[in-house]
Amino acid sequence: MTPEWHLPPEVVARRTSWRIVLAHTITFRQARQWVPALLAFGAFRGFTDGPWAVVVIVAVVTAVSLGSAVLAWSRFRYAPGPTAVVVTRGLLSRSVRTVPLDRVRGVEVEAPPLHRLLGLVRVRIDAAAGAVQSDEEELVVDGLPRAEADRLRTHLLARRGAEVPAPDSAGDPAEEEFARFDDRWLLYAPLVGSYLAVPLAAVGALFRLADELPRRWRPDLGRPDLTDTAVLAGALGAMAVLLVVGSIVGSALVNWRFRLVRRGGSLIAVRGLLNRRHTELEIDRIRGGTVTEGLGMRWVRAARATALVTGLGDAARRGQLLPLGPRTEAWAVTGRLVEDPGPLRPHPPAARRRRLVRAILPGAVVAVAGVVLTATLGLWWVLLVGLVLAALGVPVGLGRYASLGHATGPRTFSVRSGWLVREQAVLQRRAVVGWQVQQSFSQRRQGVATVVAAVGAGAGGYQALDIAAGDAVPFAVAASGRWAEALSGPG
Amino acid sequence: MHPDPARTPAWSPARNAIGLWAVEGVLGALVLAAVVVGLEVMLPLPTWLAVLLPVLVLVEAVVTIGFRPRLRYRVHRWEVTAEAVFTRTGWLSRTWTLVPISRIQTVDVTRGVVQQLFGLASVAVLTASSQGTVRIPHLDADIAARVADDLARRAELVRDEAT
Numbered sequence: 001m002t003p004e005w006h007l008p009p010e011v012v013a014r015r016t017s018w019r020i021v022l023a024h025t026i027t028f029r030q031a032r033q034w035v036p037a038l039l040a041f042g043a044f045r046g047f048t049d050g051p052w053a054v055v056v057i058v059a060v061v062t063a064v065s066l067g068s069a070v071l072a073w074s075r076f077r078y079a080p081g082p083t084a085v086v087v088t089r090g091l092l093s094r095s096v097r098t099v100p101l102d103r104v105r106g107v108e109v110e111a112p113p114l115h116r117l118l119g120l121v122r123v124r125i126d127a128a129a130g131a132v133q134s135d136e137e138e139l140v141v142d143g144l145p146r147a148e149a150d151r152l153r154t155h156l157l158a159r160r161g162a163e164v165p166a167p168d169s170a171g172d173p174a175e176e177e178f179a180r181f182d183d184r185w186l187l188y189a190p191l192v193g194s195y196l197a198v199p200l201a202a203v204g205a206l207f208r209l210a211d212e213l214p215r216r217w218r219p220d221l222g223r224p225d226l227t228d229t230a231v232l233a234g235a236l237g238a239m240a241v242l243l244v245v246g247s248i249v250g251s252a253l254v255n256w257r258f259r260l261v262r263r264g265g266s267l268i269a270v271r272g273l274l275n276r277r278h279t280e281l282e283i284d285r286i287r288g289g290t291v292t293e294g295l296g297m298r299w300v301r302a303a304r305a306t307a308l309v310t311g312l313g314d315a316a317r318r319g320q321l322l323p324l325g326p327r328t329e330a331w332a333v334t335g336r337l338v339e340d341p342g343p344l345r346p347h348p349p350a351a352r353r354r355r356l357v358r359a360i361l362p363g364a365v366v367a368v369a370g371v372v373l374t375a376t377l378g379l380w381w382v383l384l385v386g387l388v389l390a391a392l393g394v395p396v397g398l399g400r401y402a403s404l405g406h407a408t409g410p411r412t413f414s415v416r417s418g419w420l421v422r423e424q425a426v427l428q429r430r431a432v433v434g435w436q437v438q439q440s441f442s443q444r445r446q447g448v449a450t451v452v453a454a455v456g457a458g459a460g461g462y463q464a465l466d467i468a469a470g471d472a473v474p475f476a477v478a479a480s481g482r483w484a485e486a487l488s489g490p491g
Numbered sequence: 492m493h494p495d496p497a498r499t500p501a502w503s504p505a506r507n508a509i510g511l512w513a514v515e516g517v518l519g520a521l522v523l524a525a526v527v528v529g530l531e532v533m534l535p536l537p538t539w540l541a542v543l544l545p546v547l548v549l550v551e552a553v554v555t556i557g558f559r560p561r562l563r564y565r566v567h568r569w570e571v572t573a574e575a576v577f578t579r580t581g582w583l584s585r586t587w588t589l590v591p592i593s594r595i596q597t598v599d600v601t602r603g604v605v606q607q608l609f610g611l612a613s614v615a616v617l618t619a620s621s622q623g624t625v626r627i628p629h630l631d632a633d634i635a636a637r638v639a640d641d642l643a644r645r646a647e648l649v650r651d652e653a654t
Contacts, residue, residue, distance in 0.1 A: 083647040094607070096600040098639055100647035103596045127597050139597075310619065434590035434623030437497050441583040447493035454590075456619025472496035476589075483574040483591045487497040 013077040013088065019118045020143025024069035025062070026114065078141050080155045085125065087139055097139060099127040105311070107153045111146075121149045125156065178267065178321070179333045181258035185325045189251035190244045191296030192324065193421075199246020255323045260333065267307070267337075269320060279318045285310045287457045288412070288427035289321065289334040295420055303330035307337060308427065308458035319458075338426045341409025344416060350446040351466035352401040359397030363389030406464040406475060413479035415453070415464045425462045431455045432480040435487065437472050444469075451475055497587040500570035500577045507609045508567075508629035509560040514605060516555035523548050569627045571638060576616050576625045590625045594618050595646040598639045602632065614639055 106126040125139040256273035305321040370383025416424035434454035612635035
């Protein structure tokens with residue numbers, strides 16, 4: 001089995017420079033995975049044989065490192081072909097990774113000190129943004145001479161050169177305001193979980209600090225009489241005020257004078273009281289938006305709007321269109337960027353049944369245990385707790401069902417779910433990079449399915465929970481394109 | 492039972508996959524058996540447990556060697572259509588995944604040590620979304636290489652305007 005078994009004949013598979021073996025031996029790059037085994041062996045044998053044992057161990061470790069570095073080098077190939085780059089690697093198991101050239105987003109050439117000493121560089125190829133999990137190593141060609149690396153880089157990026165649009169040099173384009181934070185919206189803050197957490201954390205830190213202080217520095221508060229209702233009510237009231245004020249102050253620090261403007265092809269957000277933050281994102285890369293409403297925010301019709309942007313790190317914070325404001329404002333700013341697909345369609349009755357069962361089941365289990373305990377030990381309160389939990393499950397289940405909805409429009413589609421935090425995502429059809437239809441055994445019996453749109457932005461996937469099984473493929477086709485018809489018939 | 496939400500892809504994995512899964516089952520059963528033997532030798536187990544544990548291991552071995560490989564072979568399906576890669580997996584809970592060729596970012600072919608013994612390879616098709624990954628396990632190595640090559644070529648031909 002040759003490593004080139006998959007390659008078209010005109011492409012030459014190349015090795016990296018042999019000198020990289022030195023670097024990898026010194027840094028134990030491949031040998032690192034053997035260290036636990038060596039330690040276990042050492043612990044088993046014991047390290048009591050004196051200095052010779054240490055010498056032997058060092059020799060063995062170095063030999064293992066050298067051996068695995070040589071093996072890794074000899075089994076590594078990269079082939080910059082006319083349409084794709086192919087990287088072959090693997091010590092025992094083999095892996096061949098093919099990246100079409102026009103999917104290459106960027107190429108990074110780096111030279112760590114040891115590499116520089118050997119006259120080598122490392123080339124990182126950025127291709128499957130977001131898809132590569134931490135355990136899957138990204139595409140790295142380690143150990144090329146500088147000139148060869150530059151050739152590879154030019155080859156990989158040759159396709160891109162033509163398409164990169166010329167920068168907007170038409171002077172200073174006019175600004176258009178998309179959103180501006182109204183100071184009154186700060187009053188929403190006490191109803192938002194994340195802002196409430198700010199004063200709670202501050203109070204917690206204060207208590208820890210008080211614990212650390214020497215005794216004589218601590219203020220003597222005596223021992224307040226908590227049985228006195230007036231004292232208790234006062235304490236609770238003070239805490240409530242502290243929470244409210246703290247959350248408003250916290251929100252003001254972050255969101256002060258938030259302003260979102262469009263300048264040319266970019267959206268620019270400025271905000272913050274002490275630390276003025278300035279973030280910029282390209283409108284071309286926006287694939288959709290989410291409008292999020294927590295339980296408390298829904299009482300006062302407040303919401304938060306976030307843009308879903310491809311290739312944006314820390315997108316949740318940097319993609320913010322409106323950090324906090326009235327629902328109508330959140331939808332207005334979202335609507336300027338992503339077309340509204342129309343009203344949401346409710347999900348079938350089976351979905352309501354499923355949400356209710358899910359919400360009531362934990363309470364019901366406790367109640368059944370309570371019945372047993374009441375009969376055997378006379379512990380009636382477990383039964384009571386179970387019944388209360390089950391009863392509370394009814395509004396929760398109904399609320400969860402009420403949140404469900406999906407819609408498709410001419411250019412966009414939308415899905416909504418969540419009760420504690422309700423999130424509606426509006427996505428462009430072109431945002432979809434794949435579909436997943438999931439059906440558990442009970443979903444199969446009830447004739448529903450969950451459809452997940454894979455999207456290269458935001459959370460990576462947005463789901464329509466429990467839609468009628470027969471609607472799954474029509475929804476996917478309407479929300480993306482005719483290619484999704486392959487789900488239902490030969491393509 | 493209601494009708495399925497999506498159709499079944501046309502193709503099965505390589506026939507050899509049954510053998511590979513059975514070997515994995517044998518390895519797992521051997522490990523379990525070793526653990527049980529160790530327990531029986533080291534600990535003074537009550538008689539009923541000393542009898543039950545080997546029986547459980549035996550049942551597990553029969554299921555994972557004799558039954559599960561065939562079930563898996565029936566359950567895993569895949570297909571490459573004119574425009575997309577399509578898979579289905581799962582027995583009680585099932586998952587269909589469809590990725591259009593125009594959105595493919597990377598194609599991986601991997602051959603594990605045991606796979607090499609059986610002449611098999613797995614294909615993974617990656618997109619810009621972590622939830623849009625299609626995995627086709629245990630194809631004939633030649634077919635896997637051809638599929639990967641074909642997908643990469645076609646992906647390069649279809650311009651990706653979005654991601």
